[in-house]
Amino acid sequence: MVKDKLMLWSICLLATLTVVPLLAILGEVLLRGYDQLSWTFFTEPTPTAYKTMEAIKTGEPIPGGIANGIVGTMIMLGMATVVAIPLGILCGAFLAENNKNSFAQFVSYLTDLLQGTPSVIISIITYIWVVVPMKGYSAIAGSAALCIMMLPLIIRSTEETLKILPASLKEAGLALGGNKARVMLKVQLPAAFGGIFTGVLLAISRVIGETAPLMFTALGCSFIRFAVDKPISAVPLLIWEFFNDPNLQELIWGASLFLLLFVLTLNLSSKYLAKKWNQ
Secondary structure, three states: OHHHHHHHHHHHHHHHHHHHHHHHHHHHHHHHHHHHOOHHHHHOOOOOHHHHHHHHHHOOOOOOOOHHHHHHHHHHHHHHHHHHHHHHHHHHHHHHHOOOOHHHHHHHHHHHHHHOOOHHHHHHHHHHHHHHHHOOOOHHHHHHHHHHHHHHHHHHHHHHHHHOOOHHHHHHHHHOOOOHHHHHHHHHHHHOHHHHHHHHHHHHHHHOOOOHHHHHHOEOOOOOOOOOOOOEOOHHHHHHHHHHOHHHOOHHHHHHHHHHHHHHHHHHHHHHHHHHHHO
């Protein structure tokens, strides 16, 4: 009995020690960034150095916002997910159905290797594969880097979700005359939708805050741009730019708060949808 209580208190203490730094970070960002959130902060691009210095001299709030970063982030995330989702789901389905195949085992090993690869290495590879041939930075290059980082998470979530499905689902589909491909597309994947969708949302939340891949591929832009073959901004890039500019450092907190709230929303949505689907 004493051992049980001691173990319980030890777990509670360790859990508290884990949560305290997280709450401290969230509290600091919230306290410093909440007053910057406004309509103009989300609808106007990053201010120029001249406007910023004029505002500081007169004691006025720094004009502008992070609209260029939000637009760029959404464009690159959209392009990355369009490629990563179908490719990752198909690859995960292949691994789940052919787990004893030597080629599937090799692909599974590469997936684990890619998942553990540092983002800066992926950014350098994307720079060589995309930026150099295109002769310039672009949203296409940035989305390619994000797509590569998303693939392992989507592949693994699809594979593991399909593996835990009841074998009777596949057997029933085959017994009704369907081939393996049709059973996979019409029966197994719809049944595994909750786990796959959760994996997709977690993959998006994983890459949305990456800075290094975008520094090597998208570069950044001081105004709102929709052209995918030109340099484009992103919220993580803006945070890095604000940090390097003493006049814009106050905007770090508002941009960071937006990013945290976006990631938190994605994570809570994935948990809610997974729970709802399981019910």
